[in-house]
Structure formats: structure tokens, C-alpha cells
Amino acid sequence: MPKQIMIDPVSRIEGHAKITIELADDGNVSDAHFHITQFRGFEKFCEGRPFTEMPSLMARICGICPVSHLVASAKACDAIMGVNTPPTAADLRRIINLAQLVQSHALSFFHLSSPDLLLGMDSDPAQRNLFGVVQANPKLALDGIKLRKFGQHIIELLGGKRIHPAWVVPGGVSDPLTTEHRDEMLAMIPEAMEISLRSVAWLKSTFADYAEEIETFANFPSAFMGLVSPEGGLEHYDGKLRIVGANGDIIANGLEPNDFPNYIGETVEPYSYLKSPYYKPLGYPDGIYRVGPLARLNIVDMVQTPRAAAEFEVFRGPKRKIVLSSFHYHHARLIEILYAIETIEAILRDPEILSDRVRATAGPNFFEGIGVAEAPRGTLMHHYRIDKDGLITWANLIIATGHNNLAMNKGVLQVARRYIKGPEIPEGALNRVEAVIRTFDPCLSCSTHAVGRMPLHIQVVNRAGKLLNEVSRN
Amino acid sequence: MSAGRAIVIGYGNPLRADDGAAGEVIEGLSRLQPHAAEWRLNMQLLPEMADDLQKYDRAIFVDCSVEFPPGIVNCKAVERRAETDTTFTHHLDPATLLGLTHTLFAKSPEGFLVSIGGEDFAAREGVSPQVKASLSEAKQMVLDILAKGEVACTSTR
Numbered sequence: 001m002p003k004q005i006m007i008d009p010v011s012r013i014e015g016h017a018k019i020t021i022e023l024a025d026d027g028n029v030s031d032a033h034f035h036i037t038q039f040r041g042f043e044k045f046c047e048g049r050p051f052t053e054m055p056s057l058m059a060r061i062c063g064i065c066p067v068s069h070l071v072a073s074a075k076a077c078d079a080i081m082g083v084n085t086p087p088t089a090a091d092l093r094r095i096i097n098l099a100q101l102v103q104s105h106a107l108s109f110f111h112l113s114s115p116d117l118l119l120g121m122d123s124d125p126a127q128r129n130l131f132g133v134v135q136a137n138p139k140l141a142l143d144g145i146k147l148r149k150f151g152q153h154i155i156e157l158l159g160g161k162r163i164h165p166a167w168v169v170p171g172g173v174s175d176p177l178t179t180e181h182r183d184e185m186l187a188m189i190p191e192a193m194e195i196s197l198r199s200v201a202w203l204k205s206t207f208a209d210y211a212e213e214i215e216t217f218a219n220f221p222s223a224f225m226g227l228v229s230p231e232g233g234l235e236h237y238d239g240k241l242r243i244v245g246a247n248g249d250i251i252a253n254g255l256e257p258n259d260f261p262n263y264i265g266e267t268v269e270p271y272s273y274l275k276s277p278y279y280k281p282l283g284y285p286d287g288i289y290r291v292g293p294l295a296r297l298n299i300v301d302m303v304q305t306p307r308a309a310a311e312f313e314v315f316r317g318p319k320r321k322i323v324l325s326s327f328h329y330h331h332a333r334l335i336e337i338l339y340a341i342e343t344i345e346a347i348l349r350d351p352e353i354l355s356d357r358v359r360a361t362a363g364p365n366f367f368e369g370i371g372v373a374e375a376p377r378g379t380l381m382h383h384y385r386i387d388k389d390g391l392i393t394w395a396n397l398i399i400a401t402g403h404n405n406l407a408m409n410k411g412v413l414q415v416a417r418r419y420i421k422g423p424e425i426p427e428g429a430l431n432r433v434e435a436v437i438r439t440f441d442p443c444l445s446c447s448t449h450a451v452g453r454m455p456l457h458i459q460v461v462n463r464a465g466k467l468l469n470e471v472s473r474n
Numbered sequence: 475m476s477a478g479r480a481i482v483i484g485y486g487n488p489l490r491a492d493d494g495a496a497g498e499v500i501e502g503l504s505r506l507q508p509h510a511a512e513w514r515l516n517m518q519l520l521p522e523m524a525d526d527l528q529k530y531d532r533a534i535f536v537d538c539s540v541e542f543p544p545g546i547v548n549c550k551a552v553e554r555r556a557e558t559d560t561t562f563t564h565h566l567d568p569a570t571l572l573g574l575t576h577t578l579f580a581k582s583p584e585g586f587l588v589s590i591g592g593e594d595f596a597a598r599e600g601v602s603p604q605v606k607a608s609l610s611e612a613k614q615m616v617l618d619i620l621a622k623g624e625v626a627c628t629s630t631r
Contacts, residue, residue: 111521130521131570134577142525142578149522 005425010034010434012112012129013442019433021416029420032413034405034437043395051080051364051386052170058382058397059164064107064443067100067155068375068400070168071237072382075371077170079258080386082365088355089172091347094237095185096158096168097373098340101236102192103151104376105293105333108441109199110144113330116435117206121213122428140202143195147337150192154344157181172359182348189345193307196341200311200334210327216418217436218326218411221246222288223279224295225403227257227374232301234308234339236374243279243289244299248322251279257372260381264398274444276405277398288410291378291403292440293332298322303335305342311335326411329439364390375400377441401442411436478531480511480620481583485518486538492592492605495538499590499612506613510620519566521574528579534619535568535587536612538605542591545604547611549619552585584623588615 005021024030046057058073059066071093078085085093115128118137127135134141158177159165167174207214225243229235241255255263265280265287278287289295297303303312315323315331323332347353364386371382378400385394415436419429482503484496497515504513512530516523519535527533535552542548554572568587576582590612594602601609 131574134574138578145522145525145578149525152522 005420005430007430007433010437012115012434012438013444019412019437021412021420021433023420027421029413029416032409032416032433034408034412043397046392046395049392051077051369051384051390051392054382054384054392054395055168055170056164056166059166061397062443065100065104065375065377066164067096067159067168068373068380069382070165071097072371072373072375072380074168074170075373076369076382076384077371078360079369079371080364080366080384080390081170081360081362081369083171083360083362085172085360086355086357088176088352089358089360090237091350091353092158092173092177092358093168095344095347095353096155096165097236098344099151099154099158101151101376102337102340103148103155104441105337106144106147106151108376108438109203109330109333110141110147112441113435113438114140114144116431116438117203117210117330120209121431121435122426125427125431128431140199143199147192147195147199150188150341153188154185157185169359171361174359176356176358177353179354182354186345186348189341192341193338196334196337197307200331200338203330203334204314212418213432213435214325214327216415217432217439218407218414219324220410220414221324222290222407223251223282224298224322225279225289225291226296226299226379227372228300229304231304233304234296234300234336236340241372241379242299244322246322246324248320252281257381258370260370260372260398261383264381266398266402274405275398275402277403278406285406288406289403290326290407291400292329292376293336294323294326294329295378296374297332297335303339305339305346307342308335308339311338326407326436326439329441333441377401377443378403399443401440401444404440404442408437408440408442411440479529480532480534481514481526481530482511482534482536482616482620483514483516483519483523484536485516487517489597489599491594491596491598492538492544492590492601493595494599495590495592495601495605495609495612496536498601498606498609499536499588499616502609503613503616507617510617519568519571521566521571523571524575524578527571527575527583528581530583532620532623533568533572533583533585534616535585536616537587537589538592538601539589540592542589544591544593544602545608546591547588547608547615548591549586549588549615552587554582554585586619588612588619 003023007019020033021029022031042061055070055073058069061069111130114133119128119132159167223243223245227235227239228242229239241257243252245251263280264277266275266277267284268275278284279289297315303309368385373380380400381398383396384392387393412433415433419432484500486493486496488494488497500513500515552568554576555569556573568585572582572585590608592605
């Protein structure tokens with residue numbers, strides 16, 4: 001009987017990871033971990049670079065969500081310069097940020113998770129992928145492709161290219177929006193909206209088939225964190241941070257994003273290159289919280305756009321119950337797509353969006369800057385320090401996926417304990433362990449930046465799994 | 475036979491030396507003959523491209539490949555693949571993409587792949603001298619396919 005099960009690599013996620021599941025002698029799961037096996041080092045190798053380069057550098061962290069890093073990085077540079085971006089620039093940044101949210105959420109739902117939901121968690125792994133979805137439900141696959149293309153094309157119209165656009169800059173954006181591009185984007189809205197409404201209806205039709213998964217997929221009490229608007233609604237670009245508890249009580253509200261080092265701490269575990277942020281007043285690991293679509297819909301009082309608001313009523317119910325099961329990240333993701341499309345349309349219909357006042361200019365006026373925005377996967381924080389010449393001396397990034405590290409590990413253990421009983425381990429059980437990770441839609445390439453005093457824990461075991469030697473550092 | 479409506483898609487990472495060869499081809503030709511085709515450049519082939527491909531009669535894919543000696547330019551007709559053995563959407567080949575297009579839209583363009591043999595994929599910008607020397611031939615190959623729809627296989631060098 002195996003003592004350790006390893007899932008390596010974890011499939012249908014962005015980035016590289018493995019999962020280890022420890023079995024006790026009775027075959028039941030005793031422990032499980034989610035290991036991020038990538039090492040990037042962005043926080044280190046950007047030292048010495050001019051701060052104005054940071055948005056372009058940081059966008060290269062990821063090919064899926066480069067716009068998120070552009071926005072957060074540019075906001076940190078805005079703070080170093082001490083400028084307020086013109087309102088039109090802020091709105092244009094909002095549009096590109098929301099467009100990326102649409103394409104990223106579409107990728108997660110349609111390409112990575114819909115194979116499980118459509119074909120079944122226990123279906124043939126050879127078919128359980130996007131191409132299997134194409135064969136089984138071409139309409140669903142086509143909807144995903146078109147929705148992804150909607151978001152990507154808006155990014156391309158604004159930024160000049162779909163991946164790593166350079167248009168978001170310190171102080172604002174580099175070019176105003178043309179009438180032609182504005183009209184082209186507006187023309188795309190109706191089809192995108194129709195697809196989104198159809199998709200959320202389809203997802204809700206699957207809930208009855210996944211009652212057990214809903215019950216066990218990282219379904220536990222935790223706090224939730226994210227940005228909110230002044231009126232307590234969804235906010236992805238500005239606003240203040242709010243932390244809400246599992247029972248709906250507000251733990252912290254109106255937190256200045258620029259003060260985050262005072263209330264968000266980080267630690268490093270020996271089994272992963274992914275840092276583990278936590279809410280400092282509650283300590284580690286009690287300060288665990290979740291971020292991302294599920295968290296954002298749990299912390300808000302309302303949703304500002306009509307179609308998304310209607311789905312929000314279904315999601316939280318009339319008593320505004322906090323949704324604890326991470327399975328419902330999928331539902332939250334689709335509601336956010338609705339909100340994003342409606343908000344993009346509203347901003348585009350404002351004549352001021354065509355203003356040519358889109359950039360504030362200044363040199364460095366402060367030695368430190370923080371930029372916070374909501375990425376598709378959750379709250380993204382960029383924190384830089386510079387010297388008198390404007391060169392980066394230090395950078396710290398807290399990535400959305402990192403906030404969810406502890407929750408993902410808890411989720412893996414919960415699912416493993418429910419579905420792995422030994423000695424037989426069905427393939428569907430292992431897929432469910434992966435599927436709970438997919439609900440978080442982690443972006444692992446983005447999130448691994450631990451460097452320096454790296455904790456190490458090395459175990460040497462023989463073929464029978466007997467521990468021969470053990471070494472720890474830090 | 476003229477191309478009808480044609481799209482040319484170059485793909486590869488411009489920050490990995492020779493892998494940026496397709497970019498050199500696309501950027502050069504799109505400046506030289508902007509109206510000869512729809513010119514596209516991307517890091518990799520993606521499922522979303524199926525929605526674009528279905529609008530065209532002919533699709534030419536351009537990439538850098540380790541399958542051929544450095545500087546050798548090869549082209550071949552691409553038959554759409556009805557099924558795929560890949561589960562990895564980070565690696566999509568022209569045949570699978572054409573197959574995906576046909577499954578979703580009941581039509582797909584005639585496909586060709588122009589590959590430039592490469593050897594240097596280090597983390598840097600700029601192609602190696604041998605690949606640079608073959609770019610003109612690759613560009614001419616693309617133009618020939620656009621004009622005639624015929625396949626000329628392997629370089630004469």
C-alpha cells in the first residue's frame with residue numbers, strides 16, 4: 001500500500017505544481033500539501049532598474065494576467081511620482097483591467113474547469129479536456145472561445161497587443177481612446193452578454209450533479225478579503241480593503257490599501273515556493289483568508305450593475321449568507337464576467353472616455369510606492385522602494401494566488417480525506433483533488449517570488465518509505 | 475490559384491532568440507504587402523484563433539522549428555486533425571487548430587506550415603546569423619503560397 005500519493009504535475013491549471021497526499025497505516029489520508037515548484041525571482045532581479053520600467057517588467061511575470069500586474073505596478077509608480085491620474089485614464093485602466101478579468105475567467109471556466117463539469121469528475125482523462133468539451137458540447141466550447149476573444153480583443157484595441165501590452169504607464173495611459181475603437185468595443189457587447197447569461201444558466205443546471213463536491217471542495221469557515229467601492233459594491237481598480245468573517249461580520253473595513261504592510265504579513269513554508277500571506281491581527285495561521293471572485297462577492301453589500309445584481313441575489317440569497325464552498329468560485333467567476341461586461345459598456349458610453357487628457361507626468365517625489373488592484377484571482381499588491389536616482393532598491397509582490405495558499409492547502413486535505421480511503425485510489429478521486437485547486441484558478445507562475453532565507457526540509461526515505469534521514473534549515 | 479481570403483499567423487517567443495524568427499517574417503511582410511493577407515503574430519497558437527480561421531480560405535502558419543537544420547526553410551500542407559492526443563492547451567499545433575476550427579464551424583481554411591530551422595533558443599532577443607540569412611527565403615515562401623497555393627518543400631540550400 002502506498003504511503004504517499006503524488007499528483008505531479010497538477011493538470012489544467014496555470015503554472016506548475018504538485019500535490020502530495022500522506023496515508024496513514026489504515027489507508028486514510030493523514031496530511032496533504034500543495035507544492036509550488038516554480039521559482040521566479042522577479043522581486044530580486046528588478047533591483048537596480050528605473051522605477052518607470054516596472055510596469056513592463058512586472059507584466060512579464062505572467063502571460064494570462066499581465067494587465068493586472070501592469071495596473072498594480074503603474075499605481076505603485078503613480079504613488080512614487082505623487083500624481084493623481086486623470087479621471088479618463090483611471091477609467092481606461094478600469095476597462096483594460098475588466099477586459100482581462102473577462103478573458104481570464106473565461107479561460108478558467110471554459111478551458112480548465114468545464115471538462116470536469118460537463119463530462120464528469122470520473123470521466124475518461126483522455127477526453128476530460130477542452131477538446132473533449134468541443135466534441136461533447138461544441139456550443140459551450142465556442143462560447144468560451146468567443147468570450148475569451150472578447151476580452152483579448154479589447155485589450156488589443158487599447159494596448160496594441162493581447163499579451164504584455166505596454167499602454168498602461170506611470171501617470172495614466174500612453175494614448176487616448178479613439179472613437180473607432182470605442183465603437184468597435186461597444187459592438188461586441190451584445191454577443192458577450194448573451195454568452196455570459198447562457199453560461200451562468202448552464203452552470204447552475206449542473207449544481208444538482210455536484211452536491212457532494214459542493215459540500216467538500218474547500219468548504220470551511222474562513223475570512224474573505226478584497227477591495228470594495230465607497231458604496232460597498234464590487235471594485236477592481238480602486239477603493240478600500242474590507243475583510244469579512246465566515247459569519248458575515250466585518251472584521252476590518254475601510255483599510256487603506258497603501259497601508260497593507262501594517263496588516264498583511266507573509267511567511268514561507270518549507271514545502272512550497274509560494275509565500276503565505278495572513279491577516280496580522282489574527283496571527284498565522286489563524287489569519288487565513290480567501291481572495292478572488294468568491295471573496296469579492298462575499299464581502300460586498302451589493303453589485304452595481306443590473307444583470308450581475310440579479311445573479312448576486314441568487315448567489316448570496318435574501319439573507320446575504322456567506323458562501324463558504326470554494327466550488328462556488330465558478331459561479332462567482334461568471335457573475336463577475338457579467339459585471340465586467342456591463343461596467344465596460346457603461347464606461348464606454350460616457351463621452352468623457354474619449355478625452356485626450358490621459359496622463360499625468362512627474363519625476364519621483366517619494367521613495368516608496370504601493371499599488372493595489374483586484375486581479376482575476378484576487379487582491380494584487382505591488383510595493384517598491386527607490387533610491388534618489390529613481391532606481392528600485394527593493395520590491396515586494398503579494399500575489400492573488402499567494403493569499404489563497406493556505407486555503408488551497410486546506411482544500412486539498414479536505415478533498416483528499418473525503419475521497420481517498422485506500423487501498424484502492426480511483427482516478428476520479430485524484431481528479432477531485434486537482435479540481436479543488438482549479439476552483440481557486442491559481443496562477444502559479446505569478447505567485448512564486450520567495451527568495452533569500454529559503455526554508456528547507458529534506459527527508460531521505462528508502463524504497464519502502466522508511467525515513468532514513470531528515471534535515472531542516474530556517 | 476489565388477488565395478481567396480488568406481491569414482498568415484506567425485508564432486514564437488521573441489525573447490528566445492531563434493524562436494522569434496516568425497515575428498521577423500510577419501513584421502517584414504506586413505510592412506511590404508499589408509493588403510496581401512491578414513497578418514497576425516502571437517507567442518503561441520491558441521484555441522481562440524479558431525474563430526478567426528473560420529473566416530478565411532487559406533491559412534499559413536509560420537514558426538521556427540528544431541526539426542530542420544538551422545537556416546533550412548521547409549513548407550508543407552497541413553491536414554486538419556480530426557482528433558487530438560494532446561490535453562495541453564499550452565501547446566497547440568496547426569493541424570489540431572484546424573481540426574478544432576472545423577469541429578466548431580463546419581469549415582476550415584486550407585492550411586500550410588512554413589518552418590524555419592533554428593538552433594539557438596537562449597533567453598535573448600534577435601535571431602542567430604543562420605536564421606537571419608534564411609528570412610528572405612521564408613518570406614518568399616509565404617508570398618508564393620499566397621499567390622499560387624502550391625507547396626514547395628525544403629530549401630535548396
